[in-house]
Amino acid sequence: MTTLRQAILSNLLAVAATFGIAFVSLSVVAQTKAPAAADAVEEEREPNKKDKDCVRLPGGNAPVNRLARLKGKLSIRNLELTYFGKELSLLTKDDVEYLAELVPYCASMRNDNTDTQVAKFKMERFAELVLEAQAARAKSVEWIEQTTAAADKLRSSPEGIREIHNFWAEMLNRQYEMTLGDLRYISDYLSRRRDELYSSGDVKRGVLNPFDPGPVIPRDAKE
Structure with a gap:
């Protein structure tokens, strides 16, 4: 009987030991997987080019909101105003087209209840005015070049x-x-x-x- 009891006790200890090991193993697995759960947290969105360029706005003294309300044409004298770090006379077609996309994007990222459609309209109108004024000035620049050449002679x-x-x-x-x-x-x-x-x-x-x-x-x- 003593031997039988010892055998039963040994078996129970073995079973307990087995479950204990399993429990420890599961705990280790759970601890190992914890960092993976942390990795699942959404990473912060990396800033793109537009995000960086938003910081550069307005980058000058051109009153875009007021100019965009003009019913006529932009005065050529206003081409010496600046925006986005450039004189309006130096803004290229690519520049103004990019600004027409950038300004509404920046407005949407600020979450300040700015109407992005209104912002887009203002910048498209601003781009139109600037390009028209540049075209008109180009004729005067051509006249200046012709006049100086003639005066030299x-x-x-x-x-x-x-x-x-x-x-x-x-x-x-x-x-x-x-x-x-x-x-x-x-x-x-x-x-x-x-x-x-x-x-x-x-x-x-x-x-x-x-x-x-x-x-x-x-x-x-x-x-």
């Missing part, structure tokens, strides 16, 4: 003096079709070229008053 003569004053008069007529920077450039150039023509020796200032160049020669007559 003028001789010091009464005709040359009159022609340089014709250029000055045309510049005044075009002054609102160019930026202030453009106007400063061409006015400085024409003033300097006029002085060169007067100082060359062939024409004396007493012959033609620089403020009264005489009758303007019609272009048809010159041709």
Whole structure:
């Protein structure tokens, strides 16, 4: 009987030991899997290019909201305003198209109840105004290039003096079709070229008053 009891006791101890090992093993497995559960937590979204560019807005002094409400055209003088770190005169078509997507995106990410559709409309209108003003300015830039080339060829003569004053008069007529920077450039150039023509020796200032160049020669007559 003693031997039988010892055998039964040994079996019970063995069974208990077996379950104990199993329990420990399951605990170890559970502990091993715990980090995996933590890994399942959603990771923070990595910022993309638009997220980074949102920080750059507005990046200038152009009053986009006010400009977008314009019913007419954007003044060419306003091309010297800045936005997104550039003068409006330097914004490319790709730039303004990207901004038309970026600004509504940034508005949606701020969660400040900004209507993204309104933001999109404003930027599309802003892009349209800027590109139109740039196209208009391009014509004045072309005129400036043609005028400086023609003025370089003028001789010091009464005709040359009159022609340089014709250029000055045309510049005044075009002054609102160019930026202030453009106007400063061409006015400085024409003033300097006029002085060169007067100082060359062939024409004396007493012959033609620089403020009264005489009758303007019609272009048809010159041709």
